[in-house]
Amino acid sequence: MFTLLKKTIRRLLKLIAPPIMKLCVRWPFFSNLYYCIDRSFEREHQSVLAGQIQYQNGISDNTIESHTYRLRRNTHRLEKGLISKPRRPVFALNYIAETVDSFQNVVLLETENAGHLSNSTRWALDVLSAYFQVITSNQSEVVDRLREKFNQTCEKHSLNAGNKTPISRDQTALPISIEQLKLLAIRRRSVRWYLDKPVPRNAIDQAIEIAGLSPSACNRQPFEFRIYDDPDLVRKLSSIPMGTSGFHHQFPVFVAIVGHLNAYPFARDRHVIYIDASLAAMAFQFALETQGIGSCSINWPDIAAKEKMIAKAINLTSDERVVMCLSLGFPDTDGLIPYSQKKDLDGLRSYNRT
Ligand SMILES: Cc1cc2nc3c(=O)[nH]c(=O)nc-3n(C[C@H](O)[C@H](O)[C@H](O)COP(=O)(O)O)c2cc1C
Numbered sequence: 001m002f003t004l005l006k007k008t009i010r011r012l013l014k015l016i017a018p019p020i021m022k023l024c025v026r027w028p029f030f031s032n033l034y035y036c037i038d039r040s041f042e043r044e045h046q047s048v049l050a051g052q053i054q055y056q057n058g059i060s061d062n063t064i065e066s067h068t069y070r071l072r073r074n075t076h077r078l079e080k081g082l083i084s085k086p087r088r089p090v091f092a093l094n095y096i097a098e099t100v101d102s103f104q105n106v107v108l109l110e111t112e113n114a115g116h117l118s119n120s121t122r123w124a125l126d127v128l129s130a131y132f133q134v135i136t137s138n139q140s141e142v143v144d145r146l147r148e149k150f151n152q153t154c155e156k157h158s159l160n161a162g163n164k165t166p167i168s169r170d171q172t173a174l175p176i177s178i179e180q181l182k183l184l185a186i187r188r189r190s191v192r193w194y195l196d197k198p199v200p201r202n203a204i205d206q207a208i209e210i211a212g213l214s215p216s217a218c219n220r221q222p223f224e225f226r227i228y229d230d231p232d233l234v235r236k237l238s239s240i241p242m243g244t245s246g247f248h249h250q251f252p253v254f255v256a257i258v259g260h261l262n263a264y265p266f267a268r269d270r271h272v273i274y275i276d277a278s279l280a281a282m283a284f285q286f287a288l289e290t291q292g293i294g295s296c297s298i299n300w301p302d303i304a305a306k307e308k309m310i311a312k313a314i315n316l317t318s319d320e321r322v323v324m325c326l327s328l329g330f331p332d333t334d335g336l337i338p339y340s341q342k343k344d345l346d347g348l349r350s351y352n353r354t
Pocket residue numbers: 188189190191192241242243244296297298299300324337338340
């Protein structure tokens with residue numbers, strides 16, 4: 001009875017959707033009501049909530065993920081404070097305590113788990129050290145107290161600061177011209193047909209290292225590249241997205257780029273996983289291309305059944321979302337690629353448009 005009622009409401013909604021949509025655009029409150037019935041956004045906001053809960057719980061339960069994300073963001077903020085012109089005599093007072101707290105936790109957890117500090121934590125060590133040197137004693141009671149706490153952690157774990165702190169930009173001319181970069185951009189096309197030839201992991205790893213150099217909001221890098229080169233897994237996973245029918249059977253490698261919403265305590269940052277991961281994906285594809293490896297982006301559809309399938313297949317937690325997928329491999333010399341005319345410059349840009 002209830003299902004029938006829901007079905008009838010949904011059918012009715014489809015009929016009257018266009019005028020209601022107009023209403024929602026005019027008065028945003030109505031869009032909340034609209035999406036109570038149309039559940040297209042359900043998984044997205046559930047994941048955003050799951051991410052926020054995991055972040056908060058992780059901070060109180062001292063998990064490495066939450067503290068690492070907080071430490072990365074705040075280390076980035078400290079570096080911005082250090083390079084600001086003119087530099088303020090005292091800065092970061094509203095987040096320096098939580099930064100030292102996260103540093104202490106991450107150092108402890110990494111030493112216990114891995115026996116050594118990651119490069120990211122070394123960066124935090126160096127930047128915090130530079131911060132406490134710049135804000136000299138007696139300028140702020142808070143900073144003095146936290147300097148003491150920071151020094152104690154360093155002493156306890158025998159940590160010596162290095163030089164992962166703000167640097168002068170390399171001014172030597174790059175040996176890459178705009179024409180060369182354009183050649184790479186023209187050569188990179190969506191390749192859908194591949195040779196039956198394994199792709200060396202070393203080549204993929206090198207491309208991921210380059211992808212990892214991409215910008216990301218507050219340098220959090222809230223994503224991972226999940227690479228599948230096991231033929232059974234590739235076959236299973238590559239058939240899940242919708243845009244691969246007719247050619248996924250010959251993918252040598254399938255990639256799922258997964259975003260981590262547990263990097264954020266605030267809903268305002270919910271789109272950052274998509275932006276950061278996409279920037280990295282572009283660099284990844286260029287880096288593959290320089291090694292003669294073709295690739296094709298694959299859309300990830302936000303459809304309940306598909307989401308369930310991929311979550312189960314690759315074991316995603318509630319805060320993890322597939323941003324996009326990719327296929328890659330050595331291009332089949334007989335395989336064609338669509339012409340895909342790009343927009344003219346005039347269709348892509350404007351200056352000072354108001
Ligand atoms: C986010 C995104 C999703 C895409 N999804 C698919 C897809 O599901 N299947 C496919 O064959 N190509 C897909 N593509 C590739 C596009 O069709 C292709 O980039 C576009 O037509 C331009 O061609 P080019 O990549 O050769 O320049 C996708 C590209 C992007 C950026």
